[in-house]
Amino acid sequence: MRAFTDHRTADTPDQLWIVEHPPVFTLGLGADPLHVREPHAIPVVQTDRGGEVTYHGPGQVVIYLLIDLRRNKPGARLFAREFVNKIEQAVIDTLAAYNLAGERKPGAPGIYISNGDRQGAKIAALGLKIRANGCTYHGVSLNVDMDLTPFSWINPCGFEGLETIDMKALGVEAQLQDVQSALAHNLKNLMTT
Numbered sequence: 001m002r003a004f005t006d007h008r009t010a011d012t013p014d015q016l017w018i019v020e021h022p023p024v025f026t027l028g029l030g031a032d033p034l035h036v037r038e039p040h041a042i043p044v045v046q047t048d049r050g051g052e053v054t055y056h057g058p059g060q061v062v063i064y065l066l067i068d069l070r071r072n073k074p075g076a077r078l079f080a081r082e083f084v085n086k087i088e089q090a091v092i093d094t095l096a097a098y099n100l101a102g103e104r105k106p107g108a109p110g111i112y113i114s115n116g117d118r119q120g121a122k123i124a125a126l127g128l129k130i131r132a133n134g135c136t137y138h139g140v141s142l143n144v145d146m147d148l149t150p151f152s153w154i155n156p157c158g159f160e161g162l163e164t165i166d167m168k169a170l171g172v173e174a175q176l177q178d179v180q181s182a183l184a185h186n187l188k189n190l191m192t193t
Helices: 002-007 080-097 149-154 177-190
Strands: 015-019 024-027 044-046 054-056 060-066 103-104 108-113 122-131 134-144
Touching: 002 024, 002 134, 015 177, 044 134, 054 149, 060 177, 080 103, 080 108, 080 122, 080 134
Parallel strands: 024 044
Antiparallel strands: 015 060, 024 054, 060 134, 103 108, 108 122, 122 134
16 A cells, blocks of 8 residues: 555546455554553554554455545645544444444544444544645554454454444344445445536
């Protein structure tokens, strides 16, 4: 992602990279390593994104957004907060398509379940790097059908005791590829409006 961003020009098309990671804990620039309480055999990787610690693993949609915010709208730059809101809205829209209600929480980027007995559980995380030239990388993760145990070995996003959930635990049987496609479609649509 860094190499792509370092070498892009004003004419380089924006890209979404859709991946599924092997088990890994990642630390953002401001992360306190003490929030990784018990890594077990899972690698801990320092990144240059914003945010704290999170877990990535099989059964989770991860989409990296390699976007030039300066050209998002004719004559207007897309600002960081607006960009984050668009990413969060794409996740909320994706969840809604599966009859799940997600919401934002002030001061806590990501998406949380907004109703039911799992209200407040985090289902999606985001962490970005926005360069001075307005180009972004890193992105968003949405928990679909994964082993959630590693989240209990960290303080997710720096919050002790934060419950993390996936779509399957909420009763949604969805194929990872279908959720990847839906989220990518929603991100693409929101980035062009």
